[in-house]
Amino acid sequence: MKKIFLIIGLAAFFACNESSSQQEKKEEVKENLQKAGDELKSAASNTGDYLSEQKQLAEDAIRERIKDIDQTSAELKKDGDEKSEAARKKLATLKAQMNKKLEEVKNSSAETWDSTRLAADQLMKKSDKEWTDFKQNFKDLFKKD
Helix, strand or coil: CHHHHHHHHHHHHHHHCCCHHHHHHHHHHHHHHHHHHHHHHHHHHHHHHHHHHHHHHHHHHHHHHHHHHHHHHHHHHHHCCHHHHHHHHHHHHHHHHHHHHHHHHHHCCCCCHHHHHHHHHHHHHHHHHHHHHHHHHCHHHCCCC
């Protein structure tokens, strides 16, 4: 019986005593995990910064187009003729689309950003074409352009 307790005691003693190499390996693993965690946090932060920057660029482009639409609508309102009224209605429709897309961009998450950005890019291309067509169709209203 004493031999059994002695064997158990020695086994427990050796199990509790770690060698210095085992301790070094544990410390190395801890350091590597900490480093990996820090790198992951940094990558997440950089991704968040990039997303914010991209969203801001898209918002600015849409706001600029809305500003152009508002200025043109104000100029057309001064004329008051039927052609100006028709042009203002077209611009109001385009502005509504741009405002809707602006809200989508503002509210997009990281998960939905790619699809939101693609839709915003498509709307900007469409609005570029519509803006050019609009100016061509109503060029007599814009003598200075």
